[in-house]
Amino acid sequence: MFGFVIKKAFFDLWDHFLPAMIINLGFIVLLSIPVFLPQYLQPLGSWAAILMFVIGVLVVFAYLGGINGLARSIADFGSISWAEFARSLRENLVTSLLFGLVVVAHIGLLMVGIPVYSSFNSFFGLLAIAILFWMSVIWWLAAQFVLPVRTRLATKFGQVLKKALLVTFDNIGFSIALAIGGFVIIAISFVTAFLVPGIAGLAIWYQVALRLRLYRYDYLEAHPDTRRADIPWDELLYDDRERVGKRTFRGMIFPWKE
Secondary structure, X not given: OXXXXXXXXXXXXXXXXXXXXXXXXXXXXXXXXXXXXXXXXXXXXXXXXXXXXXXXXXXXXXXXXXXXXHHHHHHOOOOOOHHHHHHHHHHOHHHHHHHHHHHHHHHHHHHHHHHHHHOOOOHHHHHHHHHHHHHHHHHHHHHHHHHHHHHHOOOOHHXXXXXXXXXXXXXXXXXXXXXXXXXXXXXXXXXXXXXXXXXXXXXXXXXHHHHHHHHHHHHHHHOOOOOHHXXXXXXXXXXXXXXXXXOXXXXXXXXXXX
């Protein structure tokens, strides 16, 4: 099943290569707000720089909400438009901003907590750092599902967080594999200055993963006595595999010759 997640995410990105690059360019421009602007406000005081950083992060997360709407359409074999992007940005705005605030708060907690607990030089300090570390790992595993869950399963932020955590704990191996795949996408994006696959590729990756994983729950709901190890993935993924089709490298580069 995971192999098909990789295949579908790759071809979904390939089939929308130009829009994805435009989306990635917009993300790069917006990312410059929290990365570069705070230093120019430093002479006004640390509070001004921090405020600009927080505002910049929220702007970026609002943009991510719009991207995830497009990524869902792509993962669902739908058409995309900039009107769809605007609608998704608007519908996901509250969740996106709250998500951004939680991320900022978590980063702030790590920046304060780790130095403080390290200074204790005791078992308590080591235990506190260990707890903080594992809580952070769980949070980041769940965080990768937050926006996809918002577009597919829930609307209220509390419900979104709850379902993201449930999906994570119920699919822990799958969640870890997704996180590793996400890191690989980010690493490749560094080489291409985040133009490809970039944030669009990352959003498609998570949307495809959640779309396909939800087939599991639909099947278990219809067949409650089925063991999870016996879920017929070949049957559940048949339509998606047919729609993706068999691809060749030649067909990717020269589709008119196929």
